[in-house]
Amino acid sequence: MWTVKGVGLGVVAFSLSLELIGWLLRRLRAERPRNEVLFFPSELACVEHLYTLPASASAAPSAAPSHSCLCSLPHGVETSFSRFLRHLMSASSSLDLCVFAFSNMDLSRAVLVLHSRGVTVRVLSDKDYIAITGSQIGVLRKAGICVRSNRNSVHMHHKFAVVDGRLLLTGSLNWTLNAVQNNMENILITEEPDLVRPFIKEFGRLWEHSDPVRRQKPAARVDAGTQD
Amino acid sequence: MWTVKGVGLGVVAFSLSLELIGWLLRRLRAERPRNEVLFFPSELACVEHLYTLPASASAAPSAAPSHSCLCSLPHGVETSFSRFLRHLMSASSSLDLCVFAFSNMDLSRAVLVLHSRGVTVRVLSDKDYIAITGSQIGVLRKAGICVRSNRNSVHMHHKFAVVDGRLLLTGSLNWTLNAVQNNMENILITEEPDLVRPFIKEFGRLWEHSDPVRRQKPAARVDAGTQD
Secondary structure, three states: OHHHHHHHHHHHHHHHHHHHHHHHHHHHHOOOOOEEEEEEOOOOOOOHHHHOOOHHHHOOOOOOOOOOOOOOOOOOOOOHHHHHHHHHOOOOOEEEEEEOOEOOHHHHHHHHHHHHOOOEEEEEEOHHHHOOOOOOHHHHHHOOOEEEEOOOOOOEOOEEEEEOOOEEEEEOOOEOHHHHHOOEEEEEEEOOHHHHHHHHHHHHHHHHHOOHHHHHHHHHHHHOOOOO | OHHHHHHHHHHHHHHHHHHHHHHHHHHHHOOOOOEEEEEEOOOOOOOHHHHOOOHHHHOOOOOOOOOOOOOOOOOOOOOHHHHHHHHHOOOOOEEEEEEOOEOOHHHHHHHHHHHHOOOEEEEEEOHHHHOOOOOOHHHHHHOOOEEEEOOOOOOEOOEEEEEOOOEEEEEOOOEOHHHHHOOEEEEEEEOOHHHHHHHHHHHHHHHHHOOHHHHHHHHHHHHOOOOO
């Protein structure tokens, strides 16, 4: 009786151990956070199909590009810029964007498309760069996207985006045509929580700090005659 | 007899499974690559002690700061800049630096100290920025550090460093005093191989591409009367 129980216990323990090992191996291999690095300048290629792909398919490298566009650019070619745009267009709930210079019309169109799909877009940009000719910040504001800028005289020099609170896109690349097509630049893309979390926290801090209501408060206090 | 063998086999298999589970758990937890994010502007603090710490101790957060410096800056305070410098000074064999603007004298001193310790330093910088007043590139060149710049008219806009071929420091921060003390900037630090490897490869590509010998080759060919 006891030997039967012993063998049974051994078999159960062995099976459980195998299950646990399988789970741990899956975590070690298959479920590693996505990491990718893109370098620029990017080759030119048609990205028209990326604006119409559903969010769930946009980030998948295997998503077949559409060849229906009749523009003169190469079709069906994956470039650094198309990879970047693909990750951006994968947003399904939120896009937090913190970028010094934003004049690239392809990227502006991407943000507008996401906004029209109901994605919550928040944009933080440099207060000096916002006023420069070619800046797309005014276009985003006119479309109803919430834009804030730094209050102080220093440069808001970040160039990062957080997609759906899980995917970080950051690097040296400003969101300009020159940066994408001419400069030597990099964008690092990661889902690694240790790297994504600090950027989410910093975006929240800067967003609160650049709240126009907060900006007006000191003036209101003076008007009311308070000194604190 | 068979039941004893069965129980014995079960016990051995269970013990081995436990060992394997322990090893997998250790890989999942303890051996995760180092990840860190720093935000700027950095507070001011004395970093004098970081230039004299041995390479093996420099990156350890627990390395106690020396308070022997008599400067007026706060001592014993860890800041974004001191963390950045600590990682940089941890180089023991090589430092590959690819940076658009380099005028920060504290960082220049760090690179010079590493060079004097025998660390192989390679610096890639933007050809237009090198000539600007305050650039530290000339100082590095005079000390015998190998510096190259891009051959073409576009901007080399990267801001990354690879320490000992294992640790990547990259972000929006140019190596200037303004970036460190005034701007809103970020530096992402990682040992994640999927992220470090592409930067090592790209540095190698850019380094080869900016080789002055390669630059002179077309002229030499013409002098020699060859057309290939």
